[in-house]
Amino acid sequence: DGGITQSPKYLFRKEGQNVTLSCEQNLNHDAMYWYRQDPGQGLRLIYYSQIVNDFQKGDIAEGYSVSREKKESFPLTVTSAQKNPTAFYLCASSDDPSTDTQYFGPGTRLTVL
Amino acid sequence: EDQVTQSPEALRLQEGESSSLNCSYTVSGLRGLFWYRQDPGKGPEFLFTLYSAGEEKEKERLKATLTKKESFLHITAPKPEDSATYLCAVQAGAQKLVFGQGTRLTINP
Numbered sequence: 001d002g003g004i005t006q007s008p009k010y011l012f013r014k015e016g017q018n019v020t021l022s023c024e025q026n027l028n029h030d031a032m033y034w035y036r037q038d039p040g041q042g043l044r045l046i047y048y049s050q051i052v053n054d055f056q057k058g059d060i061a062e063g064y065s066v067s068r069e070k071k072e073s074f075p076l077t078v079t080s081a082q083k084n085p086t087a088f089y090l091c092a093s094s095d096d097p098s099t100d101t102q103y104f105g106p107g108t109r110l111t112v113l
Numbered sequence: 114e115d116q117v118t119q120s121p122e123a124l125r126l127q128e129g130e131s132s133s134l135n136c137s138y139t140v141s142g143l144r145g146l147f148w149y150r151q152d153p154g155k156g157p158e159f160l161f162t163l164y165s166a167g168e169e170k171e172k173e174r175l176k177a178t179l180t181k182k183e184s185f186l187h188i189t190a191p192k193p194e195d196s197a198t199y200l201c202a203v204q205a206g207a208q209k210l211v212f213g214q215g216t217r218l219t220i221n222p
Binding site for chain 1 (some may be wrong): 162212
């Protein structure tokens with residue numbers, strides 16, 4: 001059963017802590033993406049990766065970091081430098097990043113206490 | 114700057130009352146326009162991709178159309194289960210989608 005999984009579904013963080021959000025896909029897609037969604041706003045791109053061991057910053061990369069050591073995994077770390085991290089985080093993947101559809105995971109809701 | 118604007122922000126219809134959602138875009142070199150459906154607390158679900166003006170695609174009660182400046186998502190005889198937020202996105206440069214803020218659709222029984 002192919003798809004994208006994200007964990008955890010809900011995450012609570014104290015101020016000053018780093019947290020890592022997991023994203024795994026078994027679709028054999030080359031490209032993976034991280035978006036942030038805030039109420040009333042469109043999805044905004046944080047980071048994306050076209051191939052293993054390579055990734056690029058999106059529009060709002062400050063305070064975030066990623067790695068792409070395996071094709072199927074693209075974890076996102078929200079660092080203490082991110083000033084307003086409370087949001088819904090979405091991971092996506094696509095087979096051909098130049099023209100193809102991005103498919104999304106179920107999301108992780110991060111709340112800073 | 115690439116931009117996507119969706120209207121209306123929210124739409125409430127009675128079951129069976131057909132209507133359309135609008136997605137206006139400004140982009141240099143459109144490579145594709147995407148429609149997604151998003152239920153509360155869940156990830157977006159892919160609906161359609163449109164690549165060129167004049168193209169149309171249908172799925173059950175939904176039909177998406179594309180012109181050079183906008184796309185419409187027509188919903189015919191909607192049911193309560195069609196209630197969701199509908200997202201529009203455009204792909205201009207490589208790898209990057211630009212999303213609108215969405216239209217929240219409510220279908221009352």
